[in-house]
Amino acid sequence: MENSSTPVAQTRQGNIIGLAEDDVHVWRGIPYAQPPVGALRWRAPQPLEKAHTPYVADAFSASSWQNSDYCRELGGGDPGRFSEDCLYLNIWSPAARTEPLPVMVWLHGGGFTIGAGGLPPYNGSALARRDVVIVTVNYRLGHLGFFAHPALEAEAGETFYNFALLDQIAALRWVKEHIHAFGGDAGNVTLFGESAGARSVLSLQVSPLAKDLFHKAIIQSGYSLPDTAREHALAKGEAVATHLGLENATAEQLRDLPADAFWKLVAPHTIAPAPIVGDAVLPQPMLDMFFHARQHPMPVMIGSNSDEASVMAVFGVDLAGQIQKLRRERRFGLGLIKLLYPGVKGDVELGRQVCRDMAFTTMGYVVMQAQQRLNQPCWRYWFDYVAEAEHDTYPHGAWHGNEVPYVFDTLGQISPAKEYVTANDLAFAAHVADYWASFARKAHQCEVLSGPVRWAASVRGKDRLLRIGLNKYAGFKLVNRFMRARMALFKRVMRHHVTLD
Structure with missing residues (x-):
């Protein structure tokens, strides 16, 4: 004292x-x-x-x-x-x-x-x-x-x-x-979180x-898994x-x-x-509320990573098995999916990308459209940067959660990253953290965040997304209609097909 x-x-x-x-x-x-x-x-x-x-x-x-x-x-x-x-x-x-x-x-x-x-x-x-x-x-x-x-x-x-x-x-x-x-x-106050936090x-x-x-809200790798039904939760509690x-x-x-x-x-x-859906905290399913644009109105940032499927094994999801199941039960659906993923070979890689997009990428598209219905801005991103020394470790892109030390600009402080990060990695992390802080300061006042690229929000009639990292390398690029055909399809089926069963 x-x-x-x-x-x-x-x-x-x-x-x-x-x-x-x-x-x-x-x-x-x-x-x-x-x-x-x-x-x-x-x-x-x-x-x-x-x-x-x-x-x-x-x-x-x-x-x-x-x-x-x-x-x-x-x-x-x-x-x-x-x-x-x-x-x-x-x-x-x-x-x-x-x-x-x-x-x-x-x-x-x-x-x-x-x-x-x-x-x-x-x-x-x-x-x-x-x-x-x-x-x-x-x-x-x-x-x-x-x-x-x-x-x-x-x-x-x-x-x-x-x-x-x-x-x-x-x-x-x-x-x-x-x-x-x-x-x-x-x-x-900006509420932000990753994965379960998102x-x-x-x-x-x-x-x-x-x-x-x-x-304001920032949603990093939010996923479209349905809420647990009250009846199921009660039965599990008794069990x-x-x-x-x-x-x-x-x-x-x-x-x-x-x-x-x-x-x-x-x-x-x-x-x-x-x-769990059905209590005073969550009376209605979260996904249904966004599908009907009944969320609290506020500016939102939302995005996901290029290799979100890296987390699927934790929950016992067999990536190749998902494609094999489609081949057995929904051959027409599999044919349509293959049209949306040209050049992707093998059940494992196709399963990786389909599971990633159905469970994670599409969530950003759903939220963007819900925001537009409320005339609220939505900044979407796709994180695809990998530290320069780790490209072989992460062959498919940025893993689930890899963006967090960039957001907090702690990449040079945490193990094992601090043992191998380069000046370029640290500079890239600083830019990411700048965007997040800028959102907290300005998102209620403007529709463009300044940075290496002027990040324009997806307002009504616009479908924009900022690529944060380009094929694992440093770079920022604002693109239009990112994966639009895939997103439109998966939005229609995600509530019925995104499960851990």
Whole structure:
């Protein structure tokens, strides 16, 4: 407290003490809701009481229970210690600021089963230096985050299944109330996320509980997998309880189960990487809401990567098998698809591209058209850059999640990338981060983002897309009607054919 350079945010929650790291102020591990433990498990997060002593926010909090090895391998790094008490957020803000700055709230990916807001790729310092305030959020994962059971449904009050989404909503409410104390503008909040985080953004864009809590959205590799049906979720909840020794369980018995009992479960007792439709958070299917342009109106950026199919093996999808199934059951459909993918040889490569486009690329097209119906701008992108030393490692393009350290401009800080990145790689990452920060600052005021290429939004009557990386090499190119014929077909069939079965 005696060090005048120590940042102290004076909030209604009490004084929160952070750290000064060069020209950025950092607060790590700020609680945004009461711990969801004991009687508060599987309930909406409850507001915090006012603190009477300063809170020292100098270390990342515990993450939600998960598979640590899996997170280190695929989720972005070591998630640290675990606890059911995991509802904390982190803030990076420029030390020198003269006016309230745009806020960017990040929701991490990981299939709703792994990840944390404090992982190394999500260090917000570099983005904060672009005159924005960065917030990263921890939320409940796995069955702690998504759970339905008749015993819980019978409790008084609103019906909730999507506790992870409720956590994200609580974090946004906290930001709305407190972010001014950290230099942020509560009236200019961009919600952005990747993979499951992107799916969360899409869900909150159609949730009545999230209305007016954010003003812009960035969706990185959002996928078109259908939401889990309420009936299926309830049946799975009963099956999980029975598997854990609680047949005909009461709510009290369920809440007495140890918090670490759930992440160890294997199929068929795992959760799907999609929210549950039919509660107060998500009354209607997310895809249907976008198909009917009933999302909250706001500027949107959306895109995906050139080798999104890299994630399919994690969910047991046989790429060649998808084409072989078409050959057996829908030969006419396969013939049409081959017309749309001229020159693509072999079932594996055709399956790779078809699965990528049906599950990921088409989502951007659907959102673009929904935005146009609301007269809201939509910036679409296709990320296809691979670090210069890694072209052989990634023969098919940018993997699922590869864009994240470019967005945060952390490529030179994280392992193993920092061992091989070049000056060209770092320069390219800086351009990507500039676009993202520019969107947060300007997307509500204009329809063109400045950068190496003037990135024009897809407004009504326009179908534009920015290629970020050209066949794995550096470059930016604005193109019209990107994969238009494929997108038009897959939009018609995606709701019926994009599954993990």
